[in-house]
Amino acid sequence: MPVDRFLLIGGEDVPAADGRTTEDRNPHNGHLLARVAAAGPQDVKRAVDAASQAFPIWSSAPPAQRRKVLAQAGDLLEARATEAATLMAGETGGTLAWSMFNVGLAAAMLREAAALTTLPVGEVLAGDNPDALSLAVRQPAGVVAAFAPWNAPLILGTRAIAAPLAAGNTVVVKASEDAPLACALFLADVLRDAGLPPGALNVITNDPADAAPVAQALIADPRVRRVNFTGSTTVGRIIGELAARHLTPAVLELGGKNAVLVLDDADLEYAVDAVAFGAYLNSGQICMSADRVLVDRSLAAEFAARLADKAKALPSGDPADPRTVIGPLINPAAAGRVAALVDDAAAGGAHVLSGGGTPTGSHYPATVLSAVTAGMRIHTEEIFGPVCTVLSVDGDDEAVAVANDSPYGLTAGVLTRDLSRGLGVARRLRTGIAHVNDQSVDDDPTAPFGGVGASGYGRFGGRAGLEAFTDLRWITLQQRPKKFPF
Incomplete structure (x- = not known):
């Protein structure tokens, strides 16, 4: 009632x-x-x-x-x-x-x-x-x-x-x-x-x-x-x-247009799990959600394929079902906006590796895109939905440059087996928050957040x-x- x-x-x-x-x-x-x-x-x-x-x-x-x-x-x-x-x-x-x-x-x-x-x-x-x-x-x-x-x-x-x-x-x-x-x-x-x-x-x-x-x-x-x-x-x-x-x-x-940087020495299985969590928790409706995954070119194809397979397998539907990972967006208009971003990218040549399509009411599937270019809206706009884009980069310097090429600067993740290397990369990112060997979504009441x-x-x-x-x-x-x- x-x-x-x-x-x-x-x-x-x-x-x-x-x-x-x-x-x-x-x-x-x-x-x-x-x-x-x-x-x-x-x-x-x-x-x-x-x-x-x-x-x-x-x-x-x-x-x-x-x-x-x-x-x-x-x-x-x-x-x-x-x-x-x-x-x-x-x-x-x-x-x-x-x-x-x-x-x-x-x-x-x-x-x-x-x-x-x-x-x-x-x-x-x-x-x-x-x-x-x-x-x-x-x-x-x-x-x-x-x-x-x-x-x-x-x-x-x-x-x-x-x-x-x-x-x-x-x-x-x-x-x-x-x-x-x-x-x-x-x-x-x-x-x-x-x-x-x-x-x-x-x-x-x-x-x-x-x-x-x-x-x-x-x-x-x-x-x-x-x-x-x-x-x-x-x-x-x-x-x-x-x-x-x-x-x-x-x-x-x-808002945020948050990046997770997957360096060439990253554990691929761990990276896929971490990014999936950062991108799809609460159907991507978190200011810290991982919109962009910047993957070293040597790992990018395999990473994207594995992430797409994981996204396809995530249970979706009724949020009251304890097995559900991908629930609805806040309203049909929000789902329609996310779908429009994906459709615009696909029309411009991006590859939809999983998800996409037309929303069902407020529901939209976990989606992975590759071959996204700088001219697409989804490359620059905050998605705020269960979608992430995988971009190939050549080395740490390009990864940092692409991550910083945004008016936003909330949070980021750096995935690497070398914590010293990860710290060096994290210190170069223009964000208020950065997590080494973790994805972009985290919070702690004792930490300065912004x-x-x-x-x-x-x-x-x-x-x-x-x-x-x-x-x-x-x-x-x-x-x-x-x-x-x-």
């Missing part, structure tokens, strides 16, 4: 001011999962009001209290793992294995955020004035506007709010229209049950048609002092421009994430009276 969910403002579940709702549907079968409140700009103001009123209380709460709430939230999320994973799978079409992975990593992120609450918040500076104590002090910034995406909703919804809350900020999160329950409302329920005070976290849901005015109203509010957004580069540019217009610092984690170029700026994770949501202030204590020249 579909459920009805309201906005969360000031600790209360409330309808939109005008009473409107919007539908949340399962992408696999189209069934209605929920009717959620469709907020407008007036609701945004109500949410920021609540966050602003809660800020003095939450920001002054002892670190031990913030730590207790966040740690308890991690435990509660883990205890509700089956419920959370089932909800996420129903909203996004993710497989149960992927959804359970989301639960585990999100719980770890909450526990890491709990640990961040008791990190040192400043340092004593070695100033030139012997009569003054000079301090660099980090303080919570204020109200944070967070934008949570749909593709890994438990992970990325948690990442949008955990570090800001740990630092003592209050948050208004605008949920993705495609997964409002998993990326925001369910997590808010968990944190509320863990003891988070009313107003510290507020959730806005909206109809897709209202996304722009809702985002504009949220970012334009002068009480919002930080913005964080995870999503496409196209929308991220808009968010970044809005934030810059109001001189509000932003953390943007955007990209360069069109993949965004700023970092989530670890100390870097805490610093992103605090203001660094210089404070001096003059211990003896100064003598002034006039």
